[in-house]
Amino acid sequence: MLLAAILLVPVCTSLLVLAAPARRWSAEITILAMAVVLALALFAVQATLARGSLSAASGWLACDGLGALILGLVAFVAFTAAIYSRGYLHRRHPPQHRIEAAGSYYPLFNIFVASMLAVPLMANVALLWVALELTTLFSAFLVGFENTPEALEAAWKYAILTTLGAIIALLGVLILYWGTRVLGQEAFTWNELIAEAPAMPPSLVWPAFLLILIGFGTKVGLVPMHTWLPDAHSQAPSPICALLSGVETSTALYVILRLYSVLSRLPGSEAGPWFVVFGVLSVGVATILMVQVRDYKRMFAFSTVEHMGIILLAVGIGGADARFAAAYQITAHALAKSFCFFAAGLLVLALGEQRIASIQGLTRRAPVAALPFVAGALAITGMPPSAVFVSELLILKAGLARGQYLVVGFLALFIVLGFAAIMRHATRMTFGAGSGSRWTAGAPRTCLAALAITAVPLVIFGISMPPELAGLLRLAGAAMGR
Amino acid sequence: MHALSTSSLLSIEALAGGVFLLTALGTVAARQLLTCFNLFVLQSFLLSASAALLGLALSSPHLLAVAAITLATKTVLIPWLLRKTVHGEVYRIREIDQVLNIPTSLLLALGLVGLAYFSVDFFGGVAVPAYSLVNLPIGVAVLLLGAFTLTVRREAVAQLLALLVAENGVFFAGITIVPNLPAIAELAAAVDIPVYTLVVGLLTRRIYSEMGTTMVGRLTALREE
Numbered sequence: 001m002l003l004a005a006i007l008l009v010p011v012c013t014s015l016l017v018l019a020a021p022a023r024r025w026s027a028e029i030t031i032l033a034m035a036v037v038l039a040l041a042l043f044a045v046q047a048t049l050a051r052g053s054l055s056a057a058s059g060w061l062a063c064d065g066l067g068a069l070i071l072g073l074v075a076f077v078a079f080t081a082a083i084y085s086r087g088y089l090h091r092r093h094p095p096q097h098r099i100e101a102a103g104s105y106y107p108l109f110n111i112f113v114a115s116m117l118a119v120p121l122m123a124n125v126a127l128l129w130v131a132l133e134l135t136t137l138f139s140a141f142l143v144g145f146e147n148t149p150e151a152l153e154a155a156w157k158y159a160i161l162t163t164l165g166a167i168i169a170l171l172g173v174l175i176l177y178w179g180t181r182v183l184g185q186e187a188f189t190w191n192e193l194i195a196e197a198p199a200m201p202p203s204l205v206w207p208a209f210l211l212i213l214i215g216f217g218t219k220v221g222l223v224p225m226h227t228w229l230p231d232a233h234s235q236a237p238s239p240i241c242a243l244l245s246g247v248e249t250s251t252a253l254y255v256i257l258r259l260y261s262v263l264s265r266l267p268g269s270e271a272g273p274w275f276v277v278f279g280v281l282s283v284g285v286a287t288i289l290m291v292q293v294r295d296y297k298r299m300f301a302f303s304t305v306e307h308m309g310i311i312l313l314a315v316g317i318g319g320a321d322a323r324f325a326a327a328y329q330i331t332a333h334a335l336a337k338s339f340c341f342f343a344a345g346l347l348v349l350a351l352g353e354q355r356i357a358s359i360q361g362l363t364r365r366a367p368v369a370a371l372p373f374v375a376g377a378l379a380i381t382g383m384p385p386s387a388v389f390v391s392e393l394l395i396l397k398a399g400l401a402r403g404q405y406l407v408v409g410f411l412a413l414f415i416v417l418g419f420a421a422i423m424r425h426a427t428r429m430t431f432g433a434g435s436g437s438r439w440t441a442g443a444p445r446t447c448l449a450a451l452a453i454t455a456v457p458l459v460i461f462g463i464s465m466p467p468e469l470a471g472l473l474r475l476a477g478a479a480m481g482r
Numbered sequence: 483m484h485a486l487s488t489s490s491l492l493s494i495e496a497l498a499g500g501v502f503l504l505t506a507l508g509t510v511a512a513r514q515l516l517t518c519f520n521l522f523v524l525q526s527f528l529l530s531a532s533a534a535l536l537g538l539a540l541s542s543p544h545l546l547a548v549a550a551i552t553l554a555t556k557t558v559l560i561p562w563l564l565r566k567t568v569h570g571e572v573y574r575i576r577e578i579d580q581v582l583n584i585p586t587s588l589l590l591a592l593g594l595v596g597l598a599y600f601s602v603d604f605f606g607g608v609a610v611p612a613y614s615l616v617n618l619p620i621g622v623a624v625l626l627l628g629a630f631t632l633t634v635r636r637e638a639v640a641q642l643l644a645l646l647v648a649e650n651g652v653f654f655a656g657i658t659i660v661p662n663l664p665a666i667a668e669l670a671a672a673v674d675i676p677v678y679t680l681v682v683g684l685l686t687r688r689i690y691s692e693m694g695t696t697m698v699g700r701l702t703a704l705r706e707e
Contacts, residue, residue, distance in 0.1 A: 126663060130670040137674075137681050144685065152689050153701040159682055160641055164629060164648065171625060171652045178659040182608060186662075207604045231704040 002047065003056040003063060003121055006040045006071070007114055009033055010078075014110035023099050026106035027086040033110065034075070034082040037117070041075035044068060049471050060123055062189070065475025067120035069327055070247075070254050072472075073334040074120075076457075077246045078113040080450040081239040084342050085109065087444025088239055091349050105145065105237075112138040112243070119251040123189040128255065129173050132216070133166045135248055143236040143244075154235035157228040162219045169215025169255075172208040179204040190258055197265035205266055209259055213274065219252035221305045222278050222312070223285040230289075233301035234354070238345025239450075241297065245304040246338035250330050253308055257326075257480050260315055264481050275316025280410055282309025287414045290421040295354045296347065296373075299425055300340045303380055306418055307333045313411060314395040315480055317404055323477035325394035328461075331473070332387035335458040336379045342451050343372035349447075350439040359429040366439035370430050372451050377426040379458060381419040387461035491539040495532050496616045502528040502654060503595070503620050506627040509647055510591045511584055516573045518643050519564070522650075526556035529650050533657045536613060544662045551672045552653070560646065560679045567683030568639055569690055581634045581699070591627055598623035614658040621655025624648070636699025638686040642679070649675065 013033035017026035048054055048068040055062045063071060085105070093101045115138050118131040136159060144155030177188050179200040185192060197205070214225065221229035233245050263271035286305035293299045307329070314326035346369035351359060362370035379386035392415060399408035461469060486494075505525040512518045530552040537545030565573075580587070601622045602615065610618070628648025632641050656663075690696050 127670060130674055133674055133678070137677055140681055140685060144688065147688070147692060149693055149701070150703045152685070152692055153698070153704055155685060156638070156689065156698050156701070157704075159685060160632065160645065163645055163678060164632060167625070167645065167649050167652055168629075170649075171622070171655060174652070174656040174660050174663075177663065178608075181660060181662070201608050203605050203608055235704070 001056060002040060002044055003054060003061040006037060006044065006075075006117055007061075007121065009037050009040065010110045010114035010117065014107045014114065017103075017106040017110065020103075023103045023106075026102045027082075027089070030106050030110060031079075031082045031086065034079040034113070037113070038075040038079040041071050041117075045072045045472060046468075048475065049468060052475070055123070059187075059189070060127070061121045062123035062191070063121055064479050065472060065477075066254065066257065066327070066479035069330065069472055069476040070120040070251060071117060073250065073331060074113070074116045074247045077243055077334055077338045078116075080338060080342070080454050081242050082109070083446050083453070084242070084345065084450035085237075085239040085446075087446035088237065088345055088349065091441070091444055092237070105142070108138055108142050109240075112142060116243070116248060116251050120254060123191070125173055125176065125188050125190065125193065129166070129170055132219070132252060132255065133163065135251065136162045136166065136219070139236075139240070139244065139248070142240045143232045145237050145240070146235065148235075151235040154228075154231035158232040161225075161228040165215040165218025165225065167215070168218075169212045172211030172215060175204055175208040175211065179208065193262050194265060197262045198267060200266070202266050202269060205263065206269070209263055209271070209274075212259060213256055213278070216252045216255050217278065220249050220256065220308050221282075222308060223282040223305065226282070226286070226305050229305060230298045230301040233304065234295055234297035238297075238341050238348060241300075241344070242338035242341040245301060245341060246334045249304055249308055250311075250334060253311060253330075256312070257315060261479065261481050272316045272318045275312045276404075276407055277316075279309045279311075279313025279316055280407065282306065283313065283411065283414045284309075287418045287421065290418055291424075293421075293425070294356055296356050296359075296425065296429065297341070297344050297354055299356070299422060300337065300344060300380070303340075303418065303422065304333075304337060306414070307337070307380075310392070310395065310411065310415075313407065314398070317395070317399050317402055317407065318481070319398060319402055320477060320481075321401060322395065322398035323480045324473050325391055325398050326480065327473040327476035328387070328391035328394060330476075331469075332391040332458070332461065333380075335454055335461070336376070336386055336388050339372070339451060339454045339458060340376035340380050342447065342454065343369070343376040346443050346447060346451075347373060349441075349443070351436075356425050356429060360432045360435070362430045364438070365436055368443045368448075369439065374426055374430055375455075377422050381422050382415060383419075385459050385462040387458055390462055390465075486538075488539045491535050492613055495535040495539070495613065498528050498532045498535065499616050499620045499654070502532065502650075503623060506624040506647055506651070507588070507591055507595075509643065510587050510627060510631050513584070515637060515639055518640055519561070519573060522643050522646055523557050523561055525647065525650055526552060526560075529654055529657075530557065532617070532654065536657060536661070539613075540661060542661050544668075545657060548653075548657060548663075548668060551668060555672050555676050556646075556650070559676050563676060563679050564639070564642075564683055567680065568686050568696075573639075580636060580640075587630075587634055591630060594626040594630055595623045598626055611658070617658040618655050621651045621653075624651025624654060627651070636697050638682075638689060638696040638698045641698060642682050642686070645682075646675070646679070 045068045053064040115134040122128040140159040218225035286302045290302045350366040350369045382388045505521045508521045534549035631644035
């Protein structure tokens, strides 16, 4: 009931704000709905902590530690993004177009959130594929929302390439299903898969894994399938960027992490190296691209590729500590990256400009946008007291404990390089004399509220570890491996 | 009237598989967008026929349902949606502009088919029924051909058709390895693909109205310098 309600609320809200009379209030209705979804999701997290796992709708919906973590993060970022959207859209559209813009934005926003919430809740793997494909369908028009040639180009690449990935992954999903059928199994749920894994023919599980890694890896933005990601994540409206980068990538990664636990139960197979290789490749290439990037939203998009690589690598290192740290990194990244895109959105509002080279002297021109921007840059690059600092430290520590010195060395090097790259761009934009007029309009209040709400857990989780979070991360880590 | 024997049903199915592969090669070689469009409809019909024949041969109601769903969505609904959303002149006049010339494309495509033929060896050790030995490599080949066509075409509708061809390939392989996918998953996938066509069709229309072209391959405003 609880799990079904989590999906029904945004779906119904989407239909409600589609109706003409509700359009005037669609921003407020959406904020309210997302608050309800967040509350329900936190209930579900609580219940999962108490019982280990949840199940609903005669087994079609399910939620364990990893699912609860993703569910909670999607609900949280959706809530803050809904708040942020109100002020952002208001400012981006002239009064005569506001209601029209809201009328096409909010129905898609709600249904997009619903599809992302569905991913961690689908017990059946084939339906999970459908949910993940729906996230692309519902967000394609949000990516192209600004209707500029660049935004439409980005939306096109996003819709075509991630769907090609999904089709490749579909073959993998069908082959996995074939594997369970060989054993005479009928149900096709994650629990079933994990229980049956030791008996499944490895010659089916491995091709399935590779197809899904390539297919959904496209949606995660793993190098070399990442080419669409910086386009889509830089051209979408900023609250949508926060959702895409902060949580949508993680929902796709969720499937690959789930497969890790299936693979780790196959006799005599080692999935770790695959994860480490793809992880290091993504971290390295993304970091190098961050050095020479020319658009600050693209910079944060490449940082997403880097962080997806770090999470993959952490899981590949193996061991309970590393998986715990990976779950922590998923959490920290969702919070820090949504904060970064909210901050970047203020810059878009203040300057109407995304090129790094043409921006200087932010502290003078728009101090209210400069502060969150620098704070976001510090948070995402892993400066304390950001939660990213702790999670990255835990990953490095887990790697050392497992004797993976080479991997840890590479990771540390690229983290430092990424820090240098982002801070170089950020300081150049923030300080210096700088020409151009001051931003007199000031930041919309809802945008500042969204930033403040996101900052609270981002800092708290960086300073201390609440026992609920520790419990959830342990459960999530346990769901990722033996 | 005598019912056809299982073995003759299966050999007709294999024949359909061969033509199915040819239609995919046809989309690689076709110059006219309308030809690609018609080849896709024919290919979807063959997919449906293949599912129906297998369904009869294995007496599987699941596969008959897949055949009916495929027929309704891919040969009727999707072509109708494409006609509705995308400007008519796109189909009529244009020769497709692509990155590689057609002989080179075909040569590479044949290489991909060869590669797919050996892909079945991956599944060594698993008992594969004879009809899977037909459908699996052909399905994988068509998936590869679709992905390949997607990368060499610059036209929006041609790229979309290439994706749908790739998707047909996956289902062609899928019907033999999982003939009993849960009905709800079949239905969900059946809804998913037309919705996808609608979304991408509308996106194409918006690109056309904003930029006056559907040559998405020529859009290169976003890139690393």
